[in-house]
Amino acid sequence: MQRLCDKKHRDLWLKNGDEWHTGNCRNSDGHYERKRAEEELQKAHKLESLGLLAGGIAHDFNNLLGGIFGYIDMASDESKESKVTRYLSKAMNTIDRARALTQQLLTFAKGGAPIQQ
16 A cells, blocks of 8 residues: 655555545544645646656657668668768657657656656
8 A cells, every 4th residue: 555645744645556646634623634635646647647648658759760860770771872871860860869758758757757857
């Protein structure tokens, strides 16, 4: 069972397996803060959904980049013109930057903070 608490170590919600349950939160007056706990739980579910979406998009985008990279690499190998080869090389560098962005999305999807550069 996983228990998440606020800054004053009061229960906000409990996780048992895959199910979340709100806990009985009391403020200093002894009143229940159930609504606040439910809002926090809803926020956690939204972040989890956003992480799943970001991970799916990142994987699909990375697969597309791999195909584009492959064709640009083959074109670069076949080209005899230095100007064309230079442009293709710049395109490949751009793909590397896009892959770094994709890696940040995957880091976010796994629950980590994206790396700021």
